[in-house]
Amino acid sequence: MAQTAFLAPTIYTPRPISNGVLLTEDDRIRAVGTRDEIEIPTNARVVQLEDGFMITPGFIDTHNHGAGGHDVMETSRESLDAVCRTLARLGTTSYYPTTLTAPTLDIRRAVEFLAGYLEEAEKRPAAMSHPLGIHMEGPYISVKRRGVHPAAHIVEPTLAAYRQFAEAARGKLRIMTVAPELKHAPDLIREMIGTGVQPSMGHTDSTFEQAEQAVELGVRQATHMFNAMRPFTHRDPGVIGKVLNDPTIKAELIADGVHVDPQAIQLLYRCKGADGIVLISDGLSAVGAPEGTYRVGGLTIEVKDGVCRHNGTLAGSILTIARAVRNMRDFVGLPLEEAIQMGTLNTAQLMGISERKGCLKPGADADLVILDQQLSVRQVYARGLPVE
Numbered sequence: 001m002a003q004t005a006f007l008a009p010t011i012y013t014p015r016p017i018s019n020g021v022l023l024t025e026d027d028r029i030r031a032v033g034t035r036d037e038i039e040i041p042t043n044a045r046v047v048q049l050e051d052g053f054m055i056t057p058g059f060i061d062t063h064n065h066g067a068g069g070h071d072v073m074e075t076s077r078e079s080l081d082a083v084c085r086t087l088a089r090l091g092t093t094s095y096y097p098t099t100l101t102a103p104t105l106d107i108r109r110a111v112e113f114l115a116g117y118l119e120e121a122e123k124r125p126a127a128m129s130h131p132l133g134i135h136m137e138g139p140y141i142s143v144k145r146r147g148v149h150p151a152a153h154i155v156e157p158t159l160a161a162y163r164q165f166a167e168a169a170r171g172k173l174r175i176m177t178v179a180p181e182l183k184h185a186p187d188l189i190r191e192m193i194g195t196g197v198q199p200s201m202g203h204t205d206s207t208f209e210q211a212e213q214a215v216e217l218g219v220r221q222a223t224h225m226f227n228a229m230r231p232f233t234h235r236d237p238g239v240i241g242k243v244l245n246d247p248t249i250k251a252e253l254i255a256d257g258v259h260v261d262p263q264a265i266q267l268l269y270r271c272k273g274a275d276g277i278v279l280i281s282d283g284l285s286a287v288g289a290p291e292g293t294y295r296v297g298g299l300t301i302e303v304k305d306g307v308c309r310h311n312g313t314l315a316g317s318i319l320t321i322a323r324a325v326r327n328m329r330d331f332v333g334l335p336l337e338e339a340i341q342m343g344t345l346n347t348a349q350l351m352g353i354s355e356r357k358g359c360l361k362p363g364a365d366a367d368l369v370i371l372d373q374q375l376s377v378r379q380v381y382a383r384g385l386p387v388e
Ligand SMILES: [Zn+2]
Pocket: 137, 147, 203, 224, 228
């Protein structure tokens, strides 16, 4: 049994502990506390962090389409390995590979491949990001609010078609973005909730009433808040009005400073508080890769000055959760502890995995990120293994 004791000026569990000790044993956390509280076993390897450095839980991303030059729909083990390695290097130690709207057969093939890959990843802990479940973004979305999702492949949901996707996913489908105003969306939402899949309101032109009905059916999540949603106005508050007003819903947020103005993020924070926001990347294959032209699904995406566009429309990002946390502190002025919580614990609670992920406590996976004063990622451990 390999034990390691990390001595850190600050440990965010995400609650901050000064002069902390984090003790890991193989792939799990054994203890966390102050230096006075934790006895360091004599055979433990000791890692002493520099002044100003900190340890946070590994970041979790519920919305990622790829990284390192590869897309999660490529149906190749090498490609997925490259995505998982790149994300881990950037501090995202677990994620939900997210499919885009594409021809039904292509989505089904991708979902089927991902399901097999996820089963395998569970059994072979490696120094890579841990894919926890599939997020399907499309095809059951609004044509009007589709963003760059191709209109030709957006379809009206039916239970029969949905069940074919679910079957291909073999229990690994965890999130599906759905526009609640679609004709059979209520049936779909009921089916998803009954089978442990989380519906997320997104790419939607829902009115307030339609969003409210979805919430009554059990929807608790909104996909990239503000983006690809019916705009809020004072006489037509729409889906945004529902999310802002309802504490039971967690809002995914792309905090890159481009997708949502920092003032709108402030407003979101005032409404939702520290517990109601979940930082996501909406990252594309260009994450952790050079700027230039990328193929994403059937689209050509230009990545320039840190922004991804398809024919001028914003299309995903090259953001990481670690960077989003820094942005929440630097652009929005949030306490660091709360920003970290939005990229770790909130996400784990939303997905029902907080016993294992998103917080540093005994028994949880040893997914750790070491950050310096500038909040740059210095070292990452994924299920106890150092990421190169
Ligand atoms: Zn989207």
